[in-house]
Amino acid sequence: MNTIRVHLPGSPTGPDPDRSYLIRCGSGLLDSLGPLLRDSGGRRGVVVADAAVAETHAARVVASLQAAGIEAVSLTVPSGEASKSVGALGRLWAEFARLAVDRHTRVMAVGGGVVGDLAGFAAATFSRGLPVWQVPTTLVAQVDSAIGGKTGINLPAGKNLVGAFWQPAGVVSDIDTLSTLPDREFVSGLAEVVKYGVILDAEFFAWLEDHAAAILAREPAAVGHAVERSAALKARVVEQDERETTGLRAALNYGHTFAHAYETAAGYGVLLHGEAVAIGMARAARLAERCGRISCDLVARQDRLLERFRLPVAAPESLRDAERLIEIMGRDKKTLDGQLRFVLPSKLGHVDLVDGIRPEAVKDVLQG
Ligand SMILES: NC(=O)c1ccc[n+]([C@@H]2O[C@H](COP(=O)([O-])OP(=O)(O)OC[C@H]3O[C@@H](n4cnc5c(N)ncnc54)[C@H](O)[C@@H]3O)[C@@H](O)[C@H]2O)c1
Ligand SMILES: [Zn+2]
Structure with a gap:
């Protein structure tokens, strides 16, 4: 223990x-x-x-x-x-x-x-x-x-x-x-595990790449480490920003502005939350690339890990209506004065809350 x-x-x-x-x-x-x-x-x-x-x-x-x-x-x-x-x-x-x-x-x-x-x-x-x-x-x-x-x-x-x-x-x-736990629920949870690597811990991300097969096979040692490291990372964020006032806890929302829009557009219960988060992280990484924050290599590397975990990285055709999704995002409580803001990586293991993203850039990554 x-x-x-x-x-x-x-x-x-x-x-x-x-x-x-x-x-x-x-x-x-x-x-x-x-x-x-x-x-x-x-x-x-x-x-x-x-x-x-x-x-x-x-x-x-x-x-x-x-x-x-x-x-x-x-x-x-x-x-x-x-x-x-x-x-x-x-x-x-x-x-x-x-x-x-x-x-x-x-x-x-x-x-x-x-x-x-x-x-x-x-x-x-x-x-x-x-x-x-x-x-x-x-x-x-x-x-x-x-x-x-x-x-x-x-x-x-x-x-x-x-x-x-x-x-x-x-x-x-x-x-x-x-x-x-049914496979689909287990895999859905892995999206949040990958998220911790991207937002806070490049070394953990690399460890997940090396142990993806063992995690999928639910080998206790691998699952135990994935749970423990994720819990420790979440605990560290909570300690520093218990009530989401300093902005640090917002990092946990990586991929989630997109995910919430997908969940709302699809109707709750169609996509599991983690599946929506996986697609959302894939979209957020592309948005970060468009903003010149990260290279296409990192986008591909994150896609590869999500796909190894059998998580989706692209929305189904029925969820590519960019206008509608942006309209839903505009209602998200994380938007400020109607401006779109996103948690975006600048490198593996680090994210920032970025304001004033052009809607056209968001539209492009939603359609891709
Ligand atoms: N409080 C927070 O900080 C926070 C963070 C993330 C998500 N959430 C909330 O958590 C909820 C999603 O959590 P979840 O994904 O655990 O969903 P859930 O609680 O609905 O559990 C998913 C499914 O697994 C079943 N289940 C649970 N344990 C099982 C087990 N050991 N074996 C077999 N089946 C089992 C449940 O009956 C359910 O059908 C959402 O309501 C979300 O808003 C809260
Ligand atoms: Zn989540």
């Missing part, structure tokens, strides 16, 4: 002087949750589980809590983005009230980003805040959503419109849980 500490200062006047926490990565970690929770002062655990893992991974968590003498209750949330809703949140609140959940209770979010965001937000808001443990079971959640404290739900008007920053008490990423 490896641990990564996320250093976060507490508010000096708040009840909790240090909000730092550990991310534990490795094999066989679900069974350690009971002792971990007991040592953190928990007397009861409410396990909020994605239905797809309720009988398997979440049941292991419940068993571990019980073996450690901790009372455990299990709540199941239907799989899928539709559970990040006001209705599902209300049902969790009602269950928490029925169970008389209090400060000695620990909420455990066992599932992917959907359950992490939903249960995290329920914990952030119930009784003005309960400790939550993130126990991610998808690659996306282990390398991204479980780390950093963004929680929330969707509204019909848009994704993630209601939420809160609520840092977990701890993150336990057991890579064994990924063995049941």
